[in-house]
Amino acid sequence: MDQTIVLLIAIANNIALLTLISLGLAIIFGMMRVINFAHGEFIMLGGYATVLSANHGINLWIAMLVVAPLTVGLIGFVVERLIIRPLYGQIITTMLATWGLSIFLIGAVTTIFGNTVLGVSAPLGNITIGVYSVSIYQLVLIAITAALVGACLFVLNRTRWGLIARGTVQNPTMASAIGIDPTRVYAMTFMAGAALSGLAGGLLAPLSGVIPQMGAAYIARAFVTVISGGSAMVIGTLSAAGILGPTVAILSYAATPVIGEAALLLLAIGLLRVLPRGISGLWQGGR
Amino acid sequence: MERLKSYAFVLPILLLAAIGPSVFEMFGLVQISNFATMALAVLGLAFVWGFLGVLSLGHAAFFGLGAYAYAITVINLNESSFAVMAAIAVPALFSVVLGYFLFFGRVSDVYLGVITLCVTLVLYNFTSATADPSYHIGAAPLGGFNGITAVPQLNWPGDAEQFLEVETTFRICLIVLALVYAALVALRRSSVGRIMVAVRESELRSELLGYDVRLYKMLGFSVSAAVAGLAGALFTAVNGYVGPSAFDLNQASQFLLWVIAGGLGGLAGPVIASFVFQYVSTYLGTSGVNTDLVFGAIIMLFVLLKVRERVPALWGRVLQFRRPARRVQAFTPSARAVESGE
Numbered sequence: 001m002d003q004t005i006v007l008l009i010a011i012a013n014n015i016a017l018l019t020l021i022s023l024g025l026a027i028i029f030g031m032m033r034v035i036n037f038a039h040g041e042f043i044m045l046g047g048y049a050t051v052l053s054a055n056h057g058i059n060l061w062i063a064m065l066v067v068a069p070l071t072v073g074l075i076g077f078v079v080e081r082l083i084i085r086p087l088y089g090q091i092i093t094t095m096l097a098t099w100g101l102s103i104f105l106i107g108a109v110t111t112i113f114g115n116t117v118l119g120v121s122a123p124l125g126n127i128t129i130g131v132y133s134v135s136i137y138q139l140v141l142i143a144i145t146a147a148l149v150g151a152c153l154f155v156l157n158r159t160r161w162g163l164i165a166r167g168t169v170q171n172p173t174m175a176s177a178i179g180i181d182p183t184r185v186y187a188m189t190f191m192a193g194a195a196l197s198g199l200a201g202g203l204l205a206p207l208s209g210v211i212p213q214m215g216a217a218y219i220a221r222a223f224v225t226v227i228s229g230g231s232a233m234v235i236g237t238l239s240a241a242g243i244l245g246p247t248v249a250i251l252s253y254a255a256t257p258v259i260g261e262a263a264l265l266l267l268a269i270g271l272l273r274v275l276p277r278g279i280s281g282l283w284q285g286g287r
Numbered sequence: 288m289e290r291l292k293s294y295a296f297v298l299p300i301l302l303l304a305a306i307g308p309s310v311f312e313m314f315g316l317v318q319i320s321n322f323a324t325m326a327l328a329v330l331g332l333a334f335v336w337g338f339l340g341v342l343s344l345g346h347a348a349f350f351g352l353g354a355y356a357y358a359i360t361v362i363n364l365n366e367s368s369f370a371v372m373a374a375i376a377v378p379a380l381f382s383v384v385l386g387y388f389l390f391f392g393r394v395s396d397v398y399l400g401v402i403t404l405c406v407t408l409v410l411y412n413f414t415s416a417t418a419d420p421s422y423h424i425g426a427a428p429l430g431g432f433n434g435i436t437a438v439p440q441l442n443w444p445g446d447a448e449q450f451l452e453v454e455t456t457f458r459i460c461l462i463v464l465a466l467v468y469a470a471l472v473a474l475r476r477s478s479v480g481r482i483m484v485a486v487r488e489s490e491l492r493s494e495l496l497g498y499d500v501r502l503y504k505m506l507g508f509s510v511s512a513a514v515a516g517l518a519g520a521l522f523t524a525v526n527g528y529v530g531p532s533a534f535d536l537n538q539a540s541q542f543l544l545w546v547i548a549g550g551l552g553g554l555a556g557p558v559i560a561s562f563v564f565q566y567v568s569t570y571l572g573t574s575g576v577n578t579d580l581v582f583g584a585i586i587m588l589f590v591l592l593k594v595r596e597r598v599p600a601l602w603g604r605v606l607q608f609r610r611p612a613r614r615v616q617a618f619t620p621s622a623r624a625v626e627s628g629e
Contacts, residue, residue: 035397086591091397092342096547097590099344103540104583111577216536220408223401258416265409269385269402273392 002130010253013138015245016145021204021218022225022237023148024197029226030233031169031189033091034084037098039222040215041105042194046072046201047210048109054120060206061123068202069195076194080187088186102215109212119209141203148196152234165189221261224268230278239279244268293472296555297465304461308454316457317525318569323460324522326561327467329545331514333557334471336546338480339507340487342396345403346515346542348410349378351533353516354523355414355429358438363425367524368444374520375513382512386505393501404539411534434530441524460521464558467514471554474510483507537579541568544582547589 025039036042046068053063083101087094124136156162165185168175172182201210208214225244229236244264252260275281307316332346353374361370385406389399418431427435441456443449451459474480485493486500494500523529532538545564549556564582571578 035401083587083591092400093590095397095400096543097587099540099543100583100586100588100590102583103536103579104587107577107580107583111580216408216411220405220412224405227398227401256416258413261412262409265402265405268405269388272394272398272402273388276392276394276398 002132005129006132006134007249007253009134009139011246011249012142014249014252015241016142017204018221018225018241018245018248019149019238020141020145020200021197022222022229022241023152023234024193024195024200025222026226026229026233026237027152027196028190028193030231030236031165031193032084032088032186034088034190035091035095035098035223036193037095037219038079038102038105038215039197040217040219041102041109042072042076042197042215043201043204043218044109044210044212044215045075045105046198047205047208047214048113048118048201049198050202050205051118051120051210055118060120064202064205065199068205069199072198072201073191073195075198076191077187079194080190084190085183085187106212106215113212115212117209117211120206122206137206144203148199149234149238152196156234221264224264228268228271228278230275230280232280232283236278236280243271243279290476293476294469296558297469300461300465300468304458304465307457307461313453316453320453320457320460320525321522322562322565323457323464324518324525325541325565326558327460327464327521328515328518329542329549329557329561330464330467330471330554331511331518332542333546333549333551333554334475334514335507335511337552337554337557338475338487339483339504340396341504341508342400343403343508343511344400344539344543345405345407346511347534347539348403348407349382349512349515350519350522350538350542351407351410351414351529351531352378352381353519354529354533355435355519356516357520357523358435358529359424359427361439361524362427362435365439366444367439367441371441371517371520374516374523376516378516378519379509379513382509383505386508390501390504390508407534407539408536411531414531414534430530432531434528434532436528438523438527438529440527456525460525463517463521467517468554468558471510471514479503479506540582540586544586544589547586 021043024042025036028034028036028039049068049071050060050063053067054060058067079101083097084094087097122135122137124140126133126135128134154162156166164175164180165188168180168182168185175185176182204218208217225237225240228244229238229240244267247267248260248264251263272278303319307319311319328346328350331349332343335341335343356377357367357370357374360373361367364370385403389402394402414429414434415432417429418433420428422429422431429435439450441451441459443451475484482493482498483503483506485496486498486503490500493503519529519533522533541564545561546557548564549558549560568578568582571581
């Protein structure tokens with residue numbers, strides 16, 4: 001019984017982790033058709049923002065929930081101006097440019113902060129379930145992710161801003177004809193996506209610590225989740241995480257985390273063989 | 288004459304192979320052998336990306352698989368000839384399986400890039416996690432993050448005790464580079480190669496003309512994997528070592544950088560770029576500047592300024608290279624169809 005609860009928490013935790021690390025990437029990809037290869041480095045920068053500000057005396061929660069997304073959002077603003085905008089519409093070229101950005105950011109952070117692990121301790125301690133002990137912070141992480149997904153869905157579907165954004169994605173020409181500047185919408189979207197990645201990095205920093213190369217640990221999972229999800233940004237990512245997360249959790253539990261990650265990739269490749277447009281291809285026609 | 292010209296790049300490589308041992312010290316020879324194996328690997332990517340339009344971000348996966356296959360086979364069998372064959376076969380087979388899912392699933396270019404990259408990262412994580420002695424294949428422990436050390440060098444075929452000298456290995460690396468270059472040029476000039484270029488120019492038209500695009504893409508993908516595997520084998524033989532770093536992002540991005548800098552659509556350009564950048568990289572490494580910082584910035588600059596269109600043209604004027612891709616277009620089925628049909 002206790003073991004079942006712990007396994008269920010591990011599964012929920014895996015789904016939440018996949019969703020959290022993928023959401024920023026999914027929004028940028030879904031709205032702008034831009035594959036952001038520097039996504040892992042945005043997560044890394046969010047982690048650094050959190051750890052550095054927490055170590056300088058700022059409250060850890062503020063550091064995670066405010067400083068990290070703000071910092072990375074601003075970096076995203078600059079990146080969009082300098083790199084994404086000139087290449088808009090050229091998917092492959094953008095991919096290569098953000099690849100360069102990713103390496104550049106790793107190099108820059110290594111040069112400034114050194115090639116060492118920095119960290120903050122995870123807050124909140126543990127609770128015990130039978131003989132097992134579960135970190136409360138992991139439960140909070142699940143709750144925060146759920147809240148984030150809810151917020152994204154609300155903003156996209158229920159607010160004026162979401163309406164404008166969705167309209168621009170569907171038909172930029174028409175949007176600009178009725179007085180909306182698509183360039184501004186894209187800039188805001190990229191900033192929002194970057195901020196979400198930064199938030200993810202901030203929330204993960206207490207768990208793993210930060211090093212300049214930490215992005216590589218997340219990008220494979222984030223990319224796999226997003227492309228399995230397909231073009232429906234939030235729901236697609238969530239359903240992909242819902243399928244892939246438990247698989248990884250169970251296999252990591254039964255075998256090793258590396259086997260879990262390999263299975264994640266194999267499952268996604270198999271899934272794409274059947275549904276080339278990802279899971280959202282099930283309920284969306286062509287686009 | 289025209290045909291001979293497209294093979295001309297073989298000459299400087301062979302010249303280097305001939306005079307190298309009398310010009311360079313031991314250290315220089317090993318270093319150039321290293322550069323040559325990497326240049327060989329980038330030929331595979333330059334081929335599949337430049338001629339077929341298939342951007343494989345996971346070229347390092349095949350390189351690493353070849354490197355590991357060589358190390359494992361040579362430790363178990365003590366005969367480097369079999370090991371080199373295994374290093375070609377393993378990545379080629381892997382690429383066929385992966386290619387089946389990617390090309391026959393008709394995933395888009397973007398997804399193809401992302402998936403090949405993810406495969407590389409997973410291989411990196413997997414090999415890094417094999418430190419436990421229980422992970423071994425025959426007599427070869429996988430060694431986790433430290434990799435496989437003390438891998439035997441190349442030996443004379445059939446005589447496992449007789450290792451090749453540094454000079455001979457140096458010559459073999461360069462001669463293999465020249466041979467593979469010539470083979471890829473020949474492949475491009477063949478009818479299969481022309482269809483591949485047609486696929487790059489327009490998948491739809493090639494398909495309407497009755498060519499199975501998926502098959503050609505898979506073929507090109509496997510050729511590039513085999514070339515990368517061979518390069519991985521030689522790399523391991525020269526260094527006596529292979530580790531997870533063969534699969535890491537740095538490796539993958541170096542291949543990309545060389546092709547972008549050397550010019551997409553050519554083969555000689557990426558080879559020259561690989562030599563130049565590897566030299567710069569060694570130089571930066573000793574001077575304490577962070578190579579990631581520099582190379583990341585260079586990739587961004589190249590892409591943003593679209594120098595990939597300019598640089599090869601400039602080099603072409605200086606070195607009398609022609610960009611083959613442009614000319615071949617006139618001979619592709621798609622272009623011919625346009626000329627006669629419209």
